[in-house]
Amino acid sequence: MIDTNSPIETVVATIARTASEIHQGLVGRRVTTDDENPSGETQFKADLFADELLADRLSSVDGVAQYASEERAEIVDCGGGTLAVAADPVDGTSNLPSNNTMGTVFGIYDAPLPAPGTALVAAGYVLYGPITTMMVARDGTVTEYELAGGERTVVRDDVTIPDDPAVYGFGGRVPTWTDDFREFVRTIEMDEALGLELHYSGAMINDINQVLTHGGIFAYPALEDSPEGKLRLQFEGNPIGYIIETAGGRSSDGSTSLLEVEPTDLHDRVPLHVGSTELIDRLEGTLAADSG
Ligand code: AHM
Ligand code: MG
Numbered sequence: 001m002i003d004t005n006s007p008i009e010t011v012v013a014t015i016a017r018t019a020s021e022i023h024q025g026l027v028g029r030r031v032t033t034d035d036e037n038p039s040g041e042t043q044f045k046a047d048l049f050a051d052e053l054l055a056d057r058l059s060s061v062d063g064v065a066q067y068a069s070e071e072r073a074e075i076v077d078c079g080g081g082t083l084a085v086a087a088d089p090v091d092g093t094s095n096l097p098s099n100n101t102m103g104t105v106f107g108i109y110d111a112p113l114p115a116p117g118t119a120l121v122a123a124g125y126v127l128y129g130p131i132t133t134m135m136v137a138r139d140g141t142v143t144e145y146e147l148a149g150g151e152r153t154v155v156r157d158d159v160t161i162p163d164d165p166a167v168y169g170f171g172g173r174v175p176t177w178t179d180d181f182r183e184f185v186r187t188i189e190m191d192e193a194l195g196l197e198l199h200y201s202g203a204m205i206n207d208i209n210q211v212l213t214h215g216g217i218f219a220y221p222a223l224e225d226s227p228e229g230k231l232r233l234q235f236e237g238n239p240i241g242y243i244i245e246t247a248g249g250r251s252s253d254g255s256t257s258l259l260e261v262e263p264t265d266l267h268d269r270v271p272l273h274v275g276s277t278e279l280i281d282r283l284e285g286t287l288a289a290d291s292g
Contacts (some may be wrong), residue, residue: 007063007083008122011108012136015087017150018057019104019126019134022050022089026128030096038073038267039232046096047071050089050104058085068113068266070235075113075266083121084109088235091125092203101129103205107239108138114234114266117259123239125205135159135212137246142212161249162215165276169200169207171220171230181221184286188217188279204231208240208274212247217275217283222254228269233261237270250280254287 003009029045037043051071058067063081068074070088085108092102104126111119122138132147133155144156170177170185177185188194196217199210207218220231231237241251241258251258251274261270273283 007061007081008108008138010061011058011064011083011085012122012124012138013152014057014061015054015104015106015124015126016134016145016147016152018053019128019132019147020150021053022046022104022126023128023132025049025053026096030099037071039070039269043071044090044093044096047090047093051087054085054087054089054104066113068234070232070267073267082110084111084113084115086113086234086239088232091205091236092201095201095203095206100203101127101201101206102203103127105205105236105239107234107242114263114268116262117233117238117241117257120238120242120259123242125208125239125243127205127209129206129209133209135209135243137243140246142243142247159212159247161212161244161247161276163276165194165196165216165279166214167199167210167216168196168275168279169198169210169216169218171200171202171204172223176223176225178222178224180287181219184283187286188282204236204240204272208244211249211275212244215276217273217279219273219275219283220271221273222271226269227271229271230269231272233258233263233268233270234266237261237272240272240274244274248277249275250277252280252284255284 059078065081066084067076088105095102107123109115124136134145142159145152
């Protein structure tokens with residue numbers, strides 16, 4: 001039973017309401033600025049707008065001590081409490097100009113940032129698709145909501161990854177993948193019994209939602225010129241790992257659960273592989289065999 005008065009639930013409810021404002025605020029903000037985030041990526045007006053809104057709304061929630069995001073260098077000190085919220089305010093920004101699905105990702109840690117995924121007490125994401133949905137993992141269960149006017153309606157309780165994997169999608173340009181990863185992709189693509197179909201959108205959260213709905217695997221792997229990949233541990237890797245593992249799947253940096261990776265810096269990147277257990281096992285098997 002979820003305690004609707006808990007600080008964690010207040011954070012989730014606050015993000016649900018703020019997401020509605022972020023969604024409406026995308027209008028007129030699908031353009032780049034002259035600014036870069038701490039990872040060196042050009043920021044869109046929407047990135048800065050969503051980050052400011054979340055910082056403002058979350059810093060006034062009782063129990064939230066810190067707010068951090070991939071769009072700002074420093075942690076915002078929010079006062080008392082022990083919870084820290086880490087967010088990717090707009091995940092899949094490059095889908096904005098073409099008006100394709102993207103989202104907002106968050107992790108709620110009961111520890112000062114940067115923290116390992118084992119310190120998460122909840123995580124979730126909002127998907128701005130044909131309708132706006134929210135997926136939240138906490139207390140060992142994943143719940144999907146529809147959002148309208150900031151209000152949440154449960155549409156699926158106890159979301160679990162389907163047993164029979166159906167889709168796959170991998171980020172990064174193929175020539176920049178490592179030989180080991182390319183070998184893994186080739187074997188699952190050619191596996192007729194597995195029968196996977198490519199579903200890749202360019203917005204992690206959209207691809208993750210497909211994995212949770214249909215079963216399968218998503219990865220943004222280590223690249224030859226970027227051994228830690230692209231996605232950030234605090235804002236993307238840990239929250240997604242937590243959601244997928246709570247839904248009965250697995251997450252991996254290539255050899256171990258994302259939730260076990262020790263952060264060294266707030267903006268650390270991590271190779272991210274998540275999805276159905278059998279596929280992540282197979283991925284780790286291929287990477288271990290080829291490196292050994
Ligand atoms: P963002 O949060 O700055 O939009 O970056 C994250 C996105 C993911 O949604 C997606 O999986 C990946 O970056 C795509 O990367 P690339 O732009 O290299 O194709
Ligand atoms: Mg972003």
